[in-house]
Amino acid sequence: MMKLYWAPRTRSFSALWMMEEAGQPYERALVDMSVNAQKSPDYLAINPMGKVPALKDGNATMAEAAAICAYVADRYPEAKLAPPIGDPRRTKFLYWLFFAANIEAAIMQLYTKMQVPSMMAGWGEATQVFDVLDAAVEKGPWILGEEFSAADVVICSGLNFAIKIFKMVPTRPSFDRYIERCSARPAFQRAAAIAAG
Numbered sequence: 001m002m003k004l005y006w007a008p009r010t011r012s013f014s015a016l017w018m019m020e021e022a023g024q025p026y027e028r029a030l031v032d033m034s035v036n037a038q039k040s041p042d043y044l045a046i047n048p049m050g051k052v053p054a055l056k057d058g059n060a061t062m063a064e065a066a067a068i069c070a071y072v073a074d075r076y077p078e079a080k081l082a083p084p085i086g087d088p089r090r091t092k093f094l095y096w097l098f099f100a101a102n103i104e105a106a107i108m109q110l111y112t113k114m115q116v117p118s119m120m121a122g123w124g125e126a127t128q129v130f131d132v133l134d135a136a137v138e139k140g141p142w143i144l145g146e147e148f149s150a151a152d153v154v155i156c157s158g159l160n161f162a163i164k165i166f167k168m169v170p171t172r173p174s175f176d177r178y179i180e181r182c183s184a185r186p187a188f189q190r191a192a193a194i195a196a197g
């Protein structure tokens, strides 16, 4: 059984939601950040960055929320949370999983008002990152169109975390509607209930 290391009100929500979408039994290990458990030697052996989430599957361990979501989708193909390997729909699926890092960076740039030459920044112009995302979620229901996938778990969790919970950047109507659609999913609600304790 997979073991998910997580903590409430953190980026580990995406991995928690993903496990609930997968619908397979898994174990949860709460990492107590109030006592800095994420920096304990035992935990650093799992994630040397000392951050949540992390995942253990047998003897294999990994971290990084988007990577965990991609792994879980491939590990449980019957849950249909990723287009299968070789399917051309993988193009956009992988694109959005990796684009999540641009969103994260753009959010931090806007929040800190950090000046960066957009040609040198890997994520480019922060506002353009949001324009591109806006166009992608506008039509819906999901980022790949009709099919929900792990890419939605990753992208929507990022938006929800930064915009709804921590209000780091202003929202947009398309983001609000997208977050609403995602948060209406039973798996999202189960994860939210778990996170709320």
Ligand SMILES: N[C@@H](CCC(=O)N[C@@H](CS)C(=O)NCC(=O)O)C(=O)O
Pocket (backbone or CB within 6 Å): 009, 010, 011, 012, 033, 038, 050, 051, 052, 053, 063, 064, 065, 066
């Ligand atoms: N790039 C990581 C980021 C994870 C992350 O930033 N986790 C934060 C909580 S939101 C954390 O564990 N912080 C604790 C610390 O840095 O001590 C991912 O996507 O998994």
